[in-house]
Amino acid sequence: MSDWRDLAAVGLMLDECETWAVVGLSGDQRRPAYSVSAELQRRGKRIVPVHPDAPTVHGEQGYATLADIPFPVDVVDVFRRSEQAGEYADAAVAIGARGVWFQLGVADEAAYERTRAAGLAMVMDTCPLIEWRRRG
Numbered sequence: 001m002s003d004w005r006d007l008a009a010v011g012l013m014l015d016e017c018e019t020w021a022v023v024g025l026s027g028d029q030r031r032p033a034y035s036v037s038a039e040l041q042r043r044g045k046r047i048v049p050v051h052p053d054a055p056t057v058h059g060e061q062g063y064a065t066l067a068d069i070p071f072p073v074d075v076v077d078v079f080r081r082s083e084q085a086g087e088y089a090d091a092a093v094a095i096g097a098r099g100v101w102f103q104l105g106v107a108d109e110a111a112y113e114r115t116r117a118a119g120l121a122m123v124m125d126t127c128p129l130i131e132w133r134r135r136g
Contacts, residue, residue, distance in 0.1 A: 009121035017074030024079035025049040086111035
């Protein structure tokens with residue numbers, strides 16, 4: 001098993017990446033994607049909701065798929081079940097993202113290997129908020 005919490009990948013995404021596509025983000029305030037994306041935004045990141053309904057969330061226009069986003073995305077942050085997550089990692093590679101972040105409880109080792117082999121930073125089974133706290 002790989003170290004899914006690669007500290008260099010965490011640092012790259014938290015420190016250098018500005019535009020975060022949040023897969024699974026809707027207007028449902030009870031969902032973790034809602035509160036995590038609000039914190040990303042508070043910390044200066046541009047969030048882009050990616051959801052089949054393409055909702056506007058936190059004042060940002062949503063898109064139905066990653067391929068629909070008409071501007072560059074740095075990080076694809078995935079709030080989907082593990083069995084669905086790999087397709088979003090592959091889509092992140094296809095759109096030229098710099099990194100992929102699978103949230104707490106989301107892991108797909110084959111997707112991790114494919115994504116890293118394509119040259120992207122990737123972490124799995126953690127949350128940016130947890131990583132910011134760990135870093136102080």
